[in-house]
Amino acid sequence: MISRTDLRGPALASLDARGLRDTLPRAGFDVEAALDVVRPICEQVQHHGADALRDLSERFDKVRPEALRVPAAVLTAALEQLDPDIRAALTEATRRARAVHEDQRRTDTTTQVAPGGTVTERWVPVDRVGLYVPGGVAVLASSVVMNVVPAQAAAVPSLAVASPPQRSNTGVFAGYPDPTILAACELLGVDEVYAVGGAQAIAMFTYGAREDDGTVVCEPVSLVTGPGNIYVVAAKRLLKGLIGIDSEAGPTEIAILADDSADPEHVAADLISQAEHDNLAAAVLVTDSDQLATQVEAALERRVAATKHAERIRTSLGGAQSSIVLVDTIEDGLRVVDAYAAEHLEIQTRDAAAVAARVHNAGAIFVGAYAPVSLGDYAAGSNHVLPTGGCACHSSGLSVQSFLRGIHVIDYTQDALRDVASTVTTLAAAEDLPAHGEAVTARFDADV
Incomplete structure (x- = not known):
């Protein structure tokens, strides 16, 4: 039902960041x-x-x-x-x-750069x-x-x-x-x-x-x-x-980083929960445990057969965008999930909070056995509008900040401008933009 991607041994070490991103599962039909x-x-x-x-x-x-x-x-x-x-x-x-x-x-913040200049x-x-x-x-x-x-x-x-x-x-x-x-x-x-x-x-x-x-x-x-x-x-x-x-918040995706302490039934249920969304939904398990991978595969077969949207879920799990990725260590797994930059990332490992703290790229991180993605979908208090398709390496989920613009308000007195005038004119001359400097010196021509 779901493919395997084996990155154990020299396979992972030979890949740079771009090569790793290209190796990981993604949908064939993209934006x-x-x-x-x-x-x-x-x-x-x-x-x-x-x-x-x-x-x-x-x-x-x-x-x-x-x-x-x-x-x-x-x-x-x-x-x-x-x-x-x-x-x-x-x-x-x-x-x-x-x-x-x-x-x-957010609250407005005023910085005094120099006396009379804010x-x-x-x-x-x-x-x-x-x-x-x-x-x-x-x-x-x-x-x-x-x-x-x-x-x-x-x-x-x-x-x-x-x-x-x-x-x-x-x-x-x-x-x-x-x-x-x-x-x-x-x-x-x-x-x-x-x-x-x-x-x-x-x-x-x-x-x-x-x-x-x-x-x-x-x-x-x-x-x-x-x-x-x-x-x-x-x-x-x-x-x-x-x-x-x-x-770019498109077809949903879940990645789970898990070791042999994870419950395979929890992992399978969580993969299915996101595969339920759409034929293009992505479900990825990254693990250093071959035994867990096998147990999850068995749980998927059993659970998908018993769930309402079985056909849709099978299509999602069987697509190029879904896979079980095998790594040698959780350290390697962290490298993989950072390259993948999942919309939703679950950490189901020993010391899950410590492992989660080391993740750099994810739309939202769900820590431990009792924080499934579906909690965030509805009632965690977090936002479920999150970047997909690897965009979590540069974009954030929806927040109050998404709807705000920061505007810089510059307020200088005459003395404060005079004190910094030579800095402006020097840099303007260095860039061969003399009119920039003259826009400052024109205010003090009467002083000469």
Whole structure:
């Protein structure tokens, strides 16, 4: 069901960092390949607005929403009809997320560089953001919490949510996103919600959308955040620059670093939990124990056969993106997981906290036997919108910081500028930019 990659002996030592990254399992169809698919979709939205969004929904979601923005009455109805247990679970998940994200708030910092000369770093929220909530293979109401809570904690003044319309919806919800997603938006006080999914949602947020008569349906945003499938991620990469993005949070991935102290049933269950998301989901076990690898393989066979989405999980586990990677030592395993830079990394070893402290590259790290990735997906308080595809080596998960911009405010007195004038003019002359120096000396010409 799942392949093995043997990096024991000289195999690992012979690889540099790039070679190791290339050796590790990855999906054959990647973001770069998806760019050619999403480019015409984005151009269609750019040039044809709301009509294009309806056409694309009919093409990809098999439903044509007449009203792209979800009416307030539909949001209210979704919350009123929400199962009380689900409402309680969303409320608790929100409480925990708020506790974590409110502690991430930044404060302005002023540094006195010299007498009369200060630089203040002022933190300002993005003016408007578009938050994407997946609704394809899996409908992720929890992603409403993960997107909205940090944006609200950052005091973003304008935010909108987009999620695909569901053709299975009936009655008042026909042509709109999943009712649980709508209920979560209402619960968090989000009233601007769009029945738009996929790459076209990212294009709508980027360019805005109008009806043929010029009526504005959706204003453009400055930043887009949220997870999605490979096409959503490709659209974010394509349009980055016109908009800011959080990270390339695409098909999910889990890596587990484990030794022979790990419970194979726990490891197998955790690999399956992420493989359940998508055919392209990646599940990787890195271990120095051949016995554990064999036990996990047996547990996977037994557990997958008994779970609901067995076919999807088998496809994921059997794909090129999933593997059991064998290494000689946990030290070697650390090198492997740092090269892989997983979205989710579990450490199931002896002294798990000490091992976790040595990890450099991961979207989120789950320590020990009682911190499975699914805890972070819903109710740890952490954020589950995390970089994938190796991007965790340079990008962070979604946080309050994602929605803030640091602006330097420079305030110098006349005397403070005079004191540093020679430094500026010297460096300007060294770079053959004399006008830079003259912009300083012009302020003191009367002194000469």
